[in-house]
Amino acid sequence: MTEFTKIIPITFDDLPKASFLNQIQQNFQHFKNPGGIAQYTTDKDSPRYMVLNNSKYGLVERAIKLNPFQTKQFAWVDFGIIGAIRDFDGFAEALQYSSQFDKLSVPYICPKNVHLDFRSFFGTNWFYCCAGYAQGSIYDWRQFISEYDKLFQRVLQEGYYSNEESFLGYLLVEKTDLFVPYYADYYNIFKNRINLTDDIGVAQMCLRETAGKPRLKFFHEDVKQRLAKMKQKE
Numbered sequence: 001m002t003e004f005t006k007i008i009p010i011t012f013d014d015l016p017k018a019s020f021l022n023q024i025q026q027n028f029q030h031f032k033n034p035g036g037i038a039q040y041t042t043d044k045d046s047p048r049y050m051v052l053n054n055s056k057y058g059l060v061e062r063a064i065k066l067n068p069f070q071t072k073q074f075a076w077v078d079f080g081i082i083g084a085i086r087d088f089d090g091f092a093e094a095l096q097y098s099s100q101f102d103k104l105s106v107p108y109i110c111p112k113n114v115h116l117d118f119r120s121f122f123g124t125n126w127f128y129c130c131a132g133y134a135q136g137s138i139y140d141w142r143q144f145i146s147e148y149d150k151l152f153q154r155v156l157q158e159g160y161y162s163n164e165e166s167f168l169g170y171l172l173v174e175k176t177d178l179f180v181p182y183y184a185d186y187y188n189i190f191k192n193r194i195n196l197t198d199d200i201g202v203a204q205m206c207l208r209e210t211a212g213k214p215r216l217k218f219f220h221e222d223v224k225q226r227l228a229k230m231k232q233k234e
Contacts, residue, residue, distance in 0.1 A: 016058025075135035094193035107184035
Protein backbone atom coordinates (compact mmCIF):
# COMPACT_ATOMS: atom_id res chain seq x y z
CA MET A 1 0.00 0.00 0.00
CA THR A 2 3.02 2.33 0.22
CA GLU A 3 2.53 3.44 -3.40
CA PHE A 4 -0.91 4.75 -2.39
CA THR A 5 0.08 6.22 0.97
CA LYS A 6 1.86 9.42 1.93
CA ILE A 7 2.30 10.26 5.62
CA ILE A 8 3.53 13.74 6.60
CA PRO A 9 4.25 14.15 10.34
CA ILE A 10 3.50 17.58 11.78
CA THR A 11 3.54 19.15 15.24
CA PHE A 12 0.65 20.84 17.01
CA ASP A 13 2.10 24.24 16.08
CA ASP A 14 1.95 23.24 12.41
CA LEU A 15 -1.83 22.78 12.51
CA PRO A 16 -3.76 25.25 10.29
CA LYS A 17 -5.65 26.75 13.25
CA ALA A 18 -2.77 26.73 15.77
CA SER A 19 -2.30 30.50 15.43
CA PHE A 20 -5.80 30.98 16.92
CA LEU A 21 -5.03 29.14 20.16
CA ASN A 22 -4.76 32.29 22.31
CA GLN A 23 -8.09 33.66 21.04
CA ILE A 24 -9.75 30.29 21.59
CA GLN A 25 -8.34 30.16 25.13
CA GLN A 26 -9.72 33.63 25.88
CA ASN A 27 -13.17 32.70 24.60
CA PHE A 28 -13.06 29.45 26.53
CA GLN A 29 -12.74 31.29 29.83
CA HIS A 30 -16.08 33.03 29.27
CA PHE A 31 -17.94 30.33 27.42
CA LYS A 32 -17.99 27.08 29.37
CA ASN A 33 -20.85 24.60 29.27
CA PRO A 34 -23.25 26.59 27.07
CA GLY A 35 -25.85 23.83 26.92
CA GLY A 36 -27.53 22.85 23.66
CA ILE A 37 -27.22 19.31 22.36
CA ALA A 38 -23.92 18.63 24.11
CA GLN A 39 -22.25 20.67 26.81
CA TYR A 40 -18.56 21.39 26.40
CA THR A 41 -16.33 19.94 29.07
CA THR A 42 -12.81 20.90 30.05
CA ASP A 43 -11.81 17.24 29.97
CA LYS A 44 -12.43 16.84 26.26
CA ASP A 45 -13.33 20.15 24.66
CA SER A 46 -10.16 21.99 25.59
CA PRO A 47 -8.82 24.91 23.51
CA ARG A 48 -6.11 22.64 22.07
CA TYR A 49 -8.74 20.09 21.09
CA MET A 50 -10.71 22.84 19.31
CA VAL A 51 -7.58 23.84 17.41
CA LEU A 52 -7.14 20.21 16.36
CA ASN A 53 -10.65 19.46 15.13
CA ASN A 54 -11.08 22.84 13.44
CA SER A 55 -7.85 22.21 11.53
CA LYS A 56 -9.12 19.16 9.67
CA TYR A 57 -10.31 21.01 6.58
CA GLY A 58 -7.18 23.11 6.47
CA LEU A 59 -5.27 19.84 6.33
CA VAL A 60 -7.43 18.79 3.37
CA GLU A 61 -6.44 22.06 1.70
CA ARG A 62 -2.76 21.22 2.21
CA ALA A 63 -3.31 17.74 0.77
CA ILE A 64 -5.00 19.32 -2.27
CA LYS A 65 -2.00 21.59 -2.85
CA LEU A 66 0.39 18.63 -2.69
CA ASN A 67 -1.91 16.22 -4.56
CA PRO A 68 0.77 13.51 -4.69
CA PHE A 69 -1.51 11.06 -6.55
CA GLN A 70 -2.98 13.62 -8.98
CA THR A 71 -6.56 12.92 -7.97
CA LYS A 72 -9.63 15.05 -8.69
CA GLN A 73 -11.47 14.02 -5.52
CA PHE A 74 -10.53 14.32 -1.87
CA ALA A 75 -12.17 12.91 1.24
CA TRP A 76 -11.73 13.53 4.94
CA VAL A 77 -12.25 10.50 7.18
CA ASP A 78 -11.62 10.84 10.93
CA PHE A 79 -8.77 8.63 12.08
CA GLY A 80 -10.85 7.60 15.11
CA ILE A 81 -14.06 6.99 13.18
CA ILE A 82 -13.93 3.30 14.05
CA GLY A 83 -14.87 4.31 17.60
CA ALA A 84 -18.18 5.70 16.36
CA ILE A 85 -19.35 3.52 13.49
CA ARG A 86 -20.65 0.00 14.01
CA ASP A 87 -18.53 -1.49 11.24
CA PHE A 88 -16.93 -0.61 7.92
CA ASP A 89 -19.68 -2.18 5.83
CA GLY A 90 -20.14 -0.02 2.77
CA PHE A 91 -16.97 2.05 3.25
CA ALA A 92 -15.44 1.51 -0.19
CA GLU A 93 -18.85 1.62 -1.87
CA ALA A 94 -19.68 4.93 -0.13
CA LEU A 95 -16.48 6.60 -1.35
CA GLN A 96 -17.01 5.27 -4.85
CA TYR A 97 -20.63 6.45 -4.90
CA SER A 98 -19.73 9.93 -3.60
CA SER A 99 -17.05 10.32 -6.28
CA GLN A 100 -19.76 10.99 -8.89
CA PHE A 101 -20.57 14.29 -7.13
CA ASP A 102 -18.41 17.42 -7.23
CA LYS A 103 -20.12 19.03 -4.25
CA LEU A 104 -19.27 17.80 -0.77
CA SER A 105 -21.06 14.66 0.37
CA VAL A 106 -21.80 15.24 4.06
CA PRO A 107 -23.91 13.13 6.45
CA TYR A 108 -26.50 15.06 8.46
CA ILE A 109 -28.58 14.18 11.50
CA CYS A 110 -32.16 15.46 11.71
CA PRO A 111 -31.78 19.28 11.49
CA LYS A 112 -34.47 20.52 13.88
CA ASN A 113 -33.01 23.79 15.13
CA VAL A 114 -32.24 25.89 12.09
CA HIS A 115 -34.67 28.57 13.26
CA LEU A 116 -31.95 29.74 15.62
CA ASP A 117 -30.07 32.90 14.65
CA PHE A 118 -26.28 33.07 14.59
CA ARG A 119 -25.81 33.99 18.24
CA SER A 120 -28.36 31.51 19.50
CA PHE A 121 -26.88 28.76 17.38
CA PHE A 122 -23.27 29.18 18.48
CA GLY A 123 -24.26 30.32 21.94
CA THR A 124 -25.86 26.96 22.65
CA ASN A 125 -23.54 24.60 20.77
CA TRP A 126 -26.04 23.16 18.32
CA PHE A 127 -25.07 20.81 15.53
CA TYR A 128 -26.84 18.32 13.28
CA CYS A 129 -24.19 16.72 11.14
CA CYS A 130 -21.45 14.13 11.40
CA ALA A 131 -18.11 15.73 10.60
CA GLY A 132 -16.22 12.45 10.49
CA TYR A 133 -16.56 12.17 6.74
CA ALA A 134 -16.77 14.57 3.80
CA GLN A 135 -15.88 14.10 0.15
CA GLY A 136 -15.88 16.25 -2.95
CA SER A 137 -13.96 17.79 -5.84
CA ILE A 138 -10.96 20.07 -5.47
CA TYR A 139 -12.92 23.13 -6.57
CA ASP A 140 -15.82 22.47 -4.21
CA TRP A 141 -13.50 21.71 -1.29
CA ARG A 142 -11.87 25.10 -1.82
CA GLN A 143 -15.23 26.87 -1.95
CA PHE A 144 -16.29 25.18 1.27
CA ILE A 145 -12.99 25.82 3.07
CA SER A 146 -13.19 29.52 2.18
CA GLU A 147 -16.67 29.78 3.73
CA TYR A 148 -15.60 27.70 6.73
CA ASP A 149 -12.61 29.92 7.47
CA LYS A 150 -14.71 33.08 7.27
CA LEU A 151 -17.29 31.61 9.65
CA PHE A 152 -14.59 30.34 12.00
CA GLN A 153 -13.08 33.81 12.36
CA ARG A 154 -16.48 35.44 12.81
CA VAL A 155 -17.39 33.02 15.60
CA LEU A 156 -14.13 33.75 17.43
CA GLN A 157 -14.50 37.50 16.97
CA GLU A 158 -17.94 37.40 18.56
CA GLY A 159 -16.58 35.57 21.58
CA TYR A 160 -17.86 32.06 20.93
CA TYR A 161 -16.12 28.74 21.11
CA SER A 162 -17.17 25.85 18.93
CA ASN A 163 -16.17 22.58 17.31
CA GLU A 164 -16.12 21.75 13.63
CA GLU A 165 -19.52 20.06 13.68
CA SER A 166 -21.26 23.28 14.66
CA PHE A 167 -19.51 25.17 11.87
CA LEU A 168 -20.33 22.46 9.35
CA GLY A 169 -23.94 22.24 10.54
CA TYR A 170 -24.43 26.00 10.24
CA LEU A 171 -22.99 26.05 6.71
CA LEU A 172 -25.05 23.02 5.74
CA VAL A 173 -28.19 25.15 5.99
CA GLU A 174 -26.81 28.60 5.15
CA LYS A 175 -24.77 27.39 2.16
CA THR A 176 -26.67 24.27 1.11
CA ASP A 177 -25.55 24.69 -2.52
CA LEU A 178 -22.03 23.65 -1.47
CA PHE A 179 -23.16 20.19 -0.40
CA VAL A 180 -24.79 16.90 -1.28
CA PRO A 181 -26.14 16.14 2.22
CA TYR A 182 -27.50 12.70 3.03
CA TYR A 183 -29.22 11.35 6.12
CA ALA A 184 -27.02 9.31 8.48
CA ASP A 185 -25.88 9.20 12.08
CA TYR A 186 -22.39 8.62 13.47
CA TYR A 187 -22.63 4.87 13.46
CA ASN A 188 -23.96 4.47 9.90
CA ILE A 189 -22.09 7.20 8.01
CA PHE A 190 -21.04 4.78 5.26
CA LYS A 191 -23.87 2.27 5.54
CA ASN A 192 -26.48 4.94 4.73
CA ARG A 193 -24.54 6.68 1.96
CA ILE A 194 -26.09 4.97 -1.06
CA ASN A 195 -29.38 3.71 0.38
CA LEU A 196 -31.22 4.20 3.65
CA THR A 197 -30.52 0.85 5.29
CA ASP A 198 -30.20 1.73 8.97
CA ASP A 199 -31.97 3.90 11.56
CA ILE A 200 -35.30 3.86 9.70
CA GLY A 201 -37.34 5.05 12.70
CA VAL A 202 -35.21 8.16 13.21
CA ALA A 203 -35.36 8.88 9.48
CA GLN A 204 -39.16 8.82 9.66
CA MET A 205 -39.01 11.25 12.59
CA CYS A 206 -36.72 13.46 10.53
CA LEU A 207 -39.30 13.46 7.74
CA ARG A 208 -41.94 14.74 10.16
CA GLU A 209 -39.63 17.30 11.78
CA THR A 210 -38.65 18.87 8.45
CA ALA A 211 -42.14 18.94 6.90
CA GLY A 212 -43.44 22.38 5.97
CA LYS A 213 -40.17 24.17 6.75
CA PRO A 214 -38.79 25.96 3.65
CA ARG A 215 -35.23 26.11 4.92
CA LEU A 216 -35.27 22.35 5.44
CA LYS A 217 -36.83 21.45 2.10
CA PHE A 218 -33.69 19.79 0.78
CA PHE A 219 -33.33 17.58 3.84
CA HIS A 220 -37.04 16.73 3.78
CA GLU A 221 -36.88 15.69 0.12
CA ASP A 222 -33.72 13.65 0.68
CA VAL A 223 -35.26 11.59 3.49
CA LYS A 224 -38.58 11.30 1.64
CA GLN A 225 -36.90 9.90 -1.47
CA ARG A 226 -34.72 7.53 0.53
CA LEU A 227 -37.68 6.14 2.47
CA ALA A 228 -39.69 5.72 -0.76
CA LYS A 229 -36.76 3.94 -2.42
CA MET A 230 -36.46 1.62 0.57
CA LYS A 231 -40.18 0.70 0.38
CA GLN A 232 -39.88 -0.10 -3.33
CA LYS A 233 -37.27 -2.71 -2.49
CA GLU A 234 -39.42 -4.42 0.12
